[in-house]
Amino acid sequence: MIRGCLTGIYENDVAGAVGTLTLDGGDVKLQASITDATLATGPSLNGLSLSVIKPASFVIDYNLPKKDVKFQFMNSVRVMERPLHMTYTHWKNENRTALDGTLMIDQAHKVSANYVLDSGNCKLRYSYNPDGLTTVEPSYDFGSNAWDLSVTRMVHANDVVSASYQSSSKVLGFDWRRITSSNGSFKVSATMNLDEPSKIPTLTAESTLNF
Known part of the structure; x- marks a missing residue:
């Protein structure tokens, strides 16, 4: 069985995407992943990694651009x-x-x-x-x-809210995530650096589609 996941990310008018494609072969899965760097400037091998996964046992990742394992x-x-x-x-x-x-x-x-x-x-x-x-x-x-x-x-069966604070960076964060169905979800996040005089929050929206 082949499963895919594509997440669109929107942050301060900047759009990107993260995607995975998984081939389920039973005990071991093969997975290809791309980051928003791959899609931002057109198709390329930047941000592409290949993985061999056995759940709860091992994961081997190979990053093609960095040639790192x-x-x-x-x-x-x-x-x-x-x-x-x-x-x-x-x-x-x-x-x-x-x-x-x-x-x-x-x-x-x-x-x-x-x-x-x-x-x-x-x-x-x-x-x-x-x-x-x-x-x-x-x-x-x-x-x-x-x-x-x-x-x-x-909060509800499909809604999760969270708040976080990092003392080292003095960043305060809020998230709201909703699982719309078994095929997708979306998340809205806001982060604020309390050290900055303006204290203007950074907003991020993510929408995930599973297929």
Whole structure:
């Protein structure tokens, strides 16, 4: 089965697009992805990547313009009868490796960590979802000594609103996302830099079509 996804992005009168085409061959999927850089100046190989995916097991991405390969491996174990999901990611050209882990304490609580090897950069995130509708996620970046906070709320069956704040950049953000049907969705976002005197928000609209 072949599945496609095309997202149109509109930001301050600038339009772009992101697209994926996935061939589902059973356990392993083949995927081709393009970014808005590919469509902005006409068809080209800029922003084109090819992927081999086995869900919950591994992802291998090849970026054609950069001739770079990214390896990602996933695994899950149980720690004190609680699931721990781990992800290992390596970028070949950058010679950079990252480790991600998420510990599910219970249905309402989980803790996530991201660590980049040889950098000392570690990010810790706590997620609290008491009712299945509202999620509060504070996080702390030990590398930059900065904290972030996001709050997400499912308003109706198809509507999700969220707010976020990044202390390092002092950017305040708001999102509203609606799943119109099984074939598509759209999202409207607004971001504001509180350090700027004008404090004029940047508006972004995205419309996604699945086929």
